[in-house]
Amino acid sequence: MTQSLSSRPAGDAVESFAAAKINLYLHVTGRRDDGYHLLDSLVAFAGVGDLIRVGPSDDLSLAIDGPNAGSLAAEPDNIVLRAARALAAAAGVPAKAAITLTKRLPVASGIGGGSADGAATLRGLCRLWGVSPDETELARIGLSLGADLPVCLAGRPMQMAGIGEVLAAAPNLPPAWLVLVNPRVGLSTPAVFKARQAVFSAQAPLVGSPSDAHALASALAERGNDLTEPAVRLLPVIGDVLAAIAGQPSCLLARMSGSGATCFGLFADRTGAEEAARQLALGHADWWVAAAPLVIRGTQV
Known part of the structure; x- marks a missing residue:
């Protein structure tokens, strides 16, 4: 187990909400030598999204249901499975879980559906497997899966910079x-x-x-x-x-x-x-x- 992960008793099946990510504004401020673009964005979330359910299992599996499940049928390796394997490797635990993704958000749509699913998977599996990564370690795991994962892990309004990994608390936003x-x-x-x-x-x-x-x-x-x-x-x-x-x-x-x-x-x-x-x-x-x-x-x- 990595130094920044600590153990606690594993839990029963859990659910984790994967909220739609909204870029309230998005500025492209530059480009790195490796081709990644630098961004400046105020990111918030909407009260609509996908749902991740994780439960005990003897192996790692993923079932997909919901109104937009068909859009993912041809994917050979969903980000949900990659998130599970990445967390298991970092925590030093077996990658064993029965995962169900209820896909409500449209795919490839600019609202971070895949990233939100990956973040929700990491949160749910932390509870299922009884591991407690600190925020830095969990963000590092998330960033290895995609630039939007760290902000989706935060799950609250954030000011985002870099390629998505530089996060700061946003000013309080009003009800809307x-x-x-x-x-x-x-x-x-x-x-x-x-x-x-x-x-x-x-x-x-x-x-x-x-x-x-x-x-x-x-x-x-x-x-x-x-x-x-x-x-x-x-x-x-x-x-x-x-x-x-x-x-x-x-x-x-x-x-x-x-x-x-x-x-x-x-x-x-x-x-x-x-x-x-x-x-x-x-x-x-x-x-x-x-x-x-x-x-x-x-x-x-």
């Missing part, structure tokens, strides 16, 4: 609601970064805590998502999604999350968000639409 919309078309993150032609942006971390959802929208409007233009060029329907969200009467801000294709609208209250989601779903039956609260204090139980 989100409407998430995905046109059910996947978009490759590397392809979006490759298509980007603009100059690099300056860092613009949020200073101070917005008093309400309107103030948050105003602060975000001074920032943007540097990947929107190349994403729209690659997948023009993203422009249609943004226009449809922005056209909802109560929408305070419409923006793409991450590298797309999921976009979100920011709303002041549940009533406005749920009505907007209803109208969007009625007008675009082929889109994935979900209304959810902005998680402002953390997604972990």
Whole structure:
């Protein structure tokens, strides 16, 4: 067992929520020599996501169910299994667990679904296997699986820099609601970064805590998502999604999350968000639409 991991009694089957990750803004600030881009982003989470269940087993297995399970059927090695093996190797324990992923979020959609699943798997298996990695060690394991894993492990609003591994507490965010919309078309993150032609942006971390959802929208409007233009060029329907969200009467801000294709609208209250989601779903039956609260204090139980 590594020095930063400590043992405690293993538990019974547990569940872990994998919340959708939302880039409230995203600036590309540079590029490392190894090709990875440097980012500046305010990351938060929505009260909608996947569910991970882990239980005792004599081997390591993964079952996938849920409305978007079919999107993962062709994957030879899901990030959930890679997370389990990485944690077992770091902790010096056998990689044995029966894992079920209930896939509710769309795949390859810019809301960190895979990363959230991997983070939830690590949290659940820590409890199942009775290991207690400190935050630094767990973040190191997460980063080995993907740049978004550390922030998904944090599970609360964070200011993110570097390639995703430099995290700082975000200012307190006000209560707000989100409407998430995905046109059910996947978009490759590397392809979006490759298509980007603009100059690099300056860092613009949020200073101070917005008093309400309107103030948050105003602060975000001074920032943007540097990947929107190349994403729209690659997948023009993203422009249609943004226009449809922005056209909802109560929408305070419409923006793409991450590298797309999921976009979100920011709303002041549940009533406005749920009505907007209803109208969007009625007008675009082929889109994935979900209304959810902005998680402002953390997604972990």
